[in-house]
């Protein structure tokens with residue numbers, strides 16, 4: 001019985017890239033997920049471990065980031081074609097390249113603020129008991145927002161394990177989970193929801209942030225200031241880190257234009273903002 005190598009391919013899956021283009025103070029973002037897969041003269045690597053024909057998947061990832069800087073990312077089809085042609089044309093052992101790109105849409109909410117398209121989930125939890133006590137908590141989750149500038153983080157506590165560099169300009173992005181407690185009942189819940197959501201998004205966009213914690217407080221404060229019908233806002237906000245990619249090995253600078261959008265681990269910032277005289281929550285949060 002003889003054993004042979006069948007069809008095969010290899011590549012880097014899901015290179016998460018955010019490309020920021022600055023038009024003065026007005027920013028544009030492109031948020032994509034790129035997967036490349038190459039095939040060709042790959043018998044040797046499978047049969048003997050000879051890697052001479054293998055363009056490392058790490059190089060494929062670097063190429064995505066370097067091309068994003070060098071050529072920009074406009075239509076994903078054009079960017080995919082550029083990459084696929086490059087892999088095949090630059091390396092004789094690569095006979096075929098498959099490039100798949102997903103693009104995530106964002107709606108503008110200011111000069112450098114965006115809300116991810118696709119929408120959040122609206123939520124509520126109500127309690128009512130035999131003594132006639134009722135609580136209503138409304139909320140939302142998966143409201144993804146991003147500021148491409150206007151965020152700093154420095155002056156933090158350091159110890160022998162700290163490697164994080166302070167920054168005065170970073171991308172700030174989060175998927176907001178917010179719940180707010182109503183005082184009393186009987187209102188237009190749709191109107192209330194729309195208004196609170198608007199406050200949260202506006203405060204996120206308009207706050208020059210020194211930390212996500214500060215932004216969290218500003219969001220809760222804005223909603224409570226604008227809406228008398230609620231008395232407490234609880235927020236959970238993952239810090240969706242965007243790391244500038246070091247493009248210097250390829251002779252390219254990166255002035256906050258090309259980011260690796262990491263999905264984990266993430267900072268998780270949670271907090272409650274409430275009126276000092278808020279009535280007792282009772283079972284509202286249970």
Ligand SMILES: O=c1[nH]c(=O)c2[nH]c(=O)[nH]c2[nH]1
Pocket residue numbers: 153164210211212213239267
């Ligand atoms: O806004 C932030 N808050 C933190 O507590 C924190 N920690 C960290 O590493 N980065 C950040 N960013």
